Amino acid sequence: MNILIIGSGGRESAFAWKIAQSPQLTQLYIAPGNAGTGRYGQNVPLKVTDFDGIADFVLQHSIDMVLVGPEEPLVKGIHDYFLDRTDLRHIPVIGPQRAGAQLEGSKDFAKQFMVRHGVPTAASRSFDKATLADGLAYLETQKLPIVLKADGLAAGKGVLICTTLDEAKKELQAMLADAKFGEASSKVVIEEYLTGIELSVFVLTDGDSYKILPAAKDYKRIGEGDTGLNTGGMGSVSPVPFADNEFLDKVEERIIVPTINGLKKDGIPYKGFIFIGLMNVGGDPYVIEYNVRMGDPETESVLPRIDSDLLDLLQGVAKGDLFERSFTLSPKTAATVVLVSGGYPGNFESGKAISNVENVKDSIVFHAGTKEENGVVQTAGGRVLAVTALEDTLFDALQQATADAGRIYFEGKYFRKDIGFDLL
Numbered sequence: 001m002n003i004l005i006i007g008s009g010g011r012e013s014a015f016a017w018k019i020a021q022s023p024q025l026t027q028l029y030i031a032p033g034n035a036g037t038g039r040y041g042q043n044v045p046l047k048v049t050d051f052d053g054i055a056d057f058v059l060q061h062s063i064d065m066v067l068v069g070p071e072e073p074l075v076k077g078i079h080d081y082f083l084d085r086t087d088l089r090h091i092p093v094i095g096p097q098r099a100g101a102q103l104e105g106s107k108d109f110a111k112q113f114m115v116r117h118g119v120p121t122a123a124s125r126s127f128d129k130a131t132l133a134d135g136l137a138y139l140e141t142q143k144l145p146i147v148l149k150a151d152g153l154a155a156g157k158g159v160l161i162c163t164t165l166d167e168a169k170k171e172l173q174a175m176l177a178d179a180k181f182g183e184a185s186s187k188v189v190i191e192e193y194l195t196g197i198e199l200s201v202f203v204l205t206d207g208d209s210y211k212i213l214p215a216a217k218d219y220k221r222i223g224e225g226d227t228g229l230n231t232g233g234m235g236s237v238s239p240v241p242f243a244d245n246e247f248l249d250k251v252e253e254r255i256i257v258p259t260i261n262g263l264k265k266d267g268i269p270y271k272g273f274i275f276i277g278l279m280n281v282g283g284d285p286y287v288i289e290y291n292v293r294m295g296d297p298e299t300e301s302v303l304p305r306i307d308s309d310l311l312d313l314l315q316g317v318a319k320g321d322l323f324e325r326s327f328t329l330s331p332k333t334a335a336t337v338v339l340v341s342g343g344y345p346g347n348f349e350s351g352k353a354i355s356n357v358e359n360v361k362d363s364i365v366f367h368a369g370t371k372e373e374n375g376v377v378q379t380a381g382g383r384v385l386a387v388t389a390l391e392d393t394l395f396d397a398l399q400q401a402t403a404d405a406g407r408i409y410f411e412g413k414y415f416r417k418d419i420g421f422d423l424l
Helices: 010-019 051-060 071-075 078-084 098-105 107-116 129-139 165-176 245-265 298-305 310-319 394-407
Strands: 002-007 027-032 065-068 124-128 146-150 159-162 187-192 197-205 210-218 221-223 227-230 235-238 272-281 284-291 333-340 364-367 370-373 376-379 383-391
Touching: 002 010, 002 051, 010 027, 010 298, 010 310, 010 364, 010 383, 027 051, 051 078, 065 078, 065 310, 071 078, 071 098, 078 098, 098 107, 098 284, 107 124, 107 187, 107 284, 124 129, 124 165, 129 165, 129 187, 146 165, 159 165, 165 187, 197 245, 197 298, 197 310, 210 245, 210 298, 235 298, 235 394, 245 272, 245 284, 298 333, 298 364, 298 383, 333 394, 383 394
Parallel strands: 002 027, 002 065
Antiparallel strands: 124 187, 146 159, 146 187, 197 210, 197 272, 210 235, 221 227, 235 333, 272 284, 333 383, 364 383, 370 376
């Protein structure tokens, strides 16, 4: 098979690494890819939203399947674009159509979906610019802290946790009246704050049957001890020690089954990954958010734990016979440590030479924000590399990944040395 992966981050690096191992693979392409994905296939200089360019490439290179990594092309309808063209509709796209992608593209849509189908989630109400006064009045009736969520895609920055009423009112005003997050905050979901431990569960579905992939926990804050600003993710671990079989059974029964059935009831076709962001509240799971793709950096911890052929599972999604496929998991634990540019998640510099990656022997190094110029691999983003170790115990995996993160050098490099230590 000839496969095209859409995207350029650590998640797409992990997909490329895993799919490159498949005996079913003929040729792998990554658009646009990064300095690391070229080891597993051929990078293609196309933007993830250049649907015409992607279509031309797919036809010219006899692509048999398109795997969409990031959310933006899904929300903008890349799957629909393929289905609308008679010369493309026979080529499977792994990732939902625009209607299903609204689970991530609109927090309000996702909330209404959960309420409609009885999926446990925090109580909430949505407001827009016209109902700003109602929103401010609603805040006065709520317990603190309170969560404000921009309805649309805001590159992971559209969620605010406000600890005072004054702060909440100011932020709601900034989001709705002053377009703090642009079009993404033209509508805002005000949500009760849940206290518990977060984790992510990943589901692969062909729209009818589903497979539950390994759970993971990621670490969003920039500082050790979970302090400082939110980032795209500073590390992850899989499996999650507190997510035992009893808890995961609750997740399947109360969340996964109603979600898959809800999509069917609403007439929403769905072929791809569902990322379920959960809060474990006293042993009971509540959904914080849906994403319509795999997470990053969770993918870098989840895929190394899948021993079998990922392409076989993706074929099951494409052909609608996922229920007939099986996969095997490693009993080992994966830990991922993310190396970021100095200044991230604020202003950071790019173009710094990266060295010593080749001396990492006992971990997998997934490239994220990297580029190659004149034979030199350089930084090209906030999150630069993800270092994943797969070991018998969580302690050993964390120790290995952290040590290997320390072996790599670029100017301004920063990484957290406490990823996963809260679970030991």
